[in-house]
Amino acid sequence: MLHVPQATVAWISLVVGLHFFGLAVVWRMPALRLPATAMAACGAAGLVLAACGASLAVIAAVAGIAPGALLLGSVARSPRAR
Template sequence: MTSHQTSRLIGAIFGLAFVVANAGALPTAAAVPLRLLAIASFVWLFIALRRARTSPAGDADGDARPGTAPRMFGRGYVLVVAAEVAAALAGVLVINLVLHVPQATVAWISLVVGLHFFGLAVVWRMPALRLLAAAMAACGAAGLVLAACGASLAVIATVAGIAPGALLLGSVRWSLRTP
């Protein structure tokens, strides 16, 4: 797989994980079809990614130099992901150990994951990622507000977990469209 295919596969894996993990907060009648749909979407995306044709020039694995595409998994990527992990862990600790609002955890994770896409948009020189970043961060922020207002876990999981998962799966699907 090329680095572009790999990055999309990572997005699809996390989209699947968001939906599968958070559907558990819903009644079984809703959770099972959502999980099955997410799994079917992931399998379809996996097959489509494996079949996708890419040109060697379209997959930038070289060094990021002016006039060239950035390296997908280079130092910039590592720094963005490291900041994401640090922010996620710090927030989860505060949410659970200080604030005692564990239902806000998924919202915090969605907010942080959304914000990390702003960094990736810069590092990968892919301004289109800002749309995904804004949408996921908005879901996370809305989930935090819902948690602060005492909303049910099912509502928080839907807004801050299932919706971001669908956004990730949908963005991978959108990236596979032919121009």
Template sequence: MTSHQTSGLVGAVFGLVFVLVNAGNLPAAVAVVVRVLAIGSFIWLFIALRRAGAPRAEGQVATAPRLFGRRYLLVVAAEVAAALAGILVINLVLHTPHATVAWISLVVGLHFFGLAAVWRAPSLRLLAAAMAACGAAGLVLAACAVPLAVIATVAGILPGVLLLGSVWWGVRSAPAATAAIS
């Protein structure tokens, strides 16, 4: 797989996890539908990503620049440190575990600003802003003591859908992928 396929797969996996984990806070019938849709979307994306790597011409595979270097690792390390620190504060100091998913969404959203800079991919800024906004809104909702299902939807399911949608957009926008999945 190319670096772009790998980054798309990582985004799709995390999008799926966001949806699957947070759907558990919804009524059972709704949770099943949401999970089935997320799994179906993930399978479609997985297939589309694999096809996007198909040879462009006879025996010639598209290559992509290396995305997972030292600067990427620094962004991810900062993300993990911020996420863990925030989770500890939220749970041990503030005693508001229902705000955890919102914090994670905020941090993941902010990390996409770093990735946009490292990968020179300004299009990631839109995903970053949208996910960070979901996380911030979820923190506000948690502070207002709204039901967990609402927080999980705004700060968990919606960011998962945003990640899956972002990967879909990337697959649809890639020149080789458009021909492969059309």
């Protein structure tokens, strides 16, 4: 997007994080706001890194690996997982 291919994973992370806000409302699960905020922040940080010319590995770690770990961690902490 915007002719910056290294920012693709950051855009995806941002959009996935933002869609969790809608899911929190629709599913009446306000607890989803925390992972939504964290994932969207990782995506936004990845976009900033891409705009600053950071390496693809750094962008992937911040906007790809970190949100994945946050999502897995939030699932492991959920009451339904216990």
